[in-house]
Amino acid sequence: MLPPRARDVVDRYTRRIDRESPGLLQGLYLVGSVALHDFHDEVSDVDFIAVAENPDPAVLRKVHEGLEKFDGLYVTFEDLRTSPSKLPNGYYRLEGELKVGDEGRSPVEWTVLANHGVTIRGPRPQELQVHVDPDExxxxxxxxxxxxxxxxxxxxxxxxxxxxxxxxxxxxxxxxxxxxxxxxxxxxxxxxxxxxxxxxxxxxxxxxxxxxxxxxxxxxxxxxxxxxxxxxxxxxxxxxxx
Structure with missing residues (x-):
């Protein structure tokens, strides 16, 4: 069961992205405080990892408009099977802005997804073969x-x-x-x-x-x-x- 605010923002996001670009969103996973069972409604963000091939930034900006405290990054399934240190920059959303960079592409996010991630859409994290290396x-x-x-x-x-x-x-x-x-x-x-x-x-x-x-x-x-x-x-x- 998701916290009510998390459920609301996820539902609004998935409805919008399916309407604006059907088939784009192949996977959606919650990480951060929701996945780690430490979500506090007053202060916590809803952190996501979205799987989408070649998303249009104009579409992403439209989809995310007005979705507060909903931050995360866009990757492919192949990205998740790869060491984040070897990935090129990609789209991410932070504090209401869509940007390009390496923010969120770190062993922390990959480890949380693999070990604790909450599946909203797509294969379960255990099936993704997420690259996890404790030494890394x-x-x-x-x-x-x-x-x-x-x-x-x-x-x-x-x-x-x-x-x-x-x-x-x-x-x-x-x-x-x-x-x-x-x-x-x-x-x-x-x-x-x-x-x-x-x-x-x-x-x-x-x-x-x-x-x-x-x-x-x-x-x-x-x-x-x-x-x-x-x-x-x-x-x-x-x-x-x-």
């Missing part, structure tokens, strides 16, 4: 930890926000989970993993879990001790990933 996932984790997540250590401004604490602490925890297990978990699952893996940082991890669904609101009086605790945890987790 770990290599991607090392690079991402040292680039994207390192910025929160170098410039911790976002960690004054409740939502920033959740994003930073639980985000790097997801990478550590993947490094240890070769799989992918949700933000909440990552927090629970981190409580076991980093007991010295229990207080800031529990704080992040409490703010899993917090909106981005600038505090009147930033808690600099909490910010410092988050930075210390990020440094420890990044080091452990690398």
């Amino acid at each position: 996932l770990r290599e991607w984790v090392r690079g991402n930890a040292n680039t994207y997540w390192r910025q929160f250590v170098d410039d911790p401004y976002d960690l004054i926000f409740d939502a920033g604490i959740a994003w930073g602490v639980l985000g790097i925890s997801r990478l550590h989970y993947s490094m240890v297990t070769g799989d992918v978990t949700s933000k909440t699952g990552a927090g629970r993993h981190a409580l076991r893996a980093f007991p010295k940082h229990r207080a800031i991890i529990e704080e992040a879990l409490r703010h899993r669904t917090s909106p981005v609101v600038k505090p009147e009086h930033p808690d600099l001790e909490r910010q410092a605790a988050a930075v210390a945890y990020l440094e420890a987790a990044i080091a452990s990933c690398c």
Whole structure:
């Protein structure tokens, strides 16, 4: 059973794309928080992987118009059987815009699809022969930890926000989970993993879990001790990933 908001946006999307370009959509799979059983109606996106051969960008823009918090990428079945590192750029939708690039074409999405994906249309993930390589996932984790997540250590401004604490602490925890297990978990699952893996940082991890669904609101009086605790945890987790 899909969460009601996810079901609504998926139904609207499939009706539109079937009307605008019959036969284009060969497969549709939900990944992200829906697939990982951590969907929160107020804040979660509905993340998708759509299988379509040579989609017309004008059609995609029309189909996606007004579908909020519905982000994902367009691939072929052959793409899914291939290492994402070897794929050319393709269409993806992020924050309401259709773009071309490599966003979403990573071992994370392929692993979630293969191990946890929710089938809306097309063969089940187990039948797709999705390219999954735990070592490739770990290599991607090392690079991402040292680039994207390192910025929160170098410039911790976002960690004054409740939502920033959740994003930073639980985000790097997801990478550590993947490094240890070769799989992918949700933000909440990552927090629970981190409580076991980093007991010295229990207080800031529990704080992040409490703010899993917090909106981005600038505090009147930033808690600099909490910010410092988050930075210390990020440094420890990044080091452990690398």
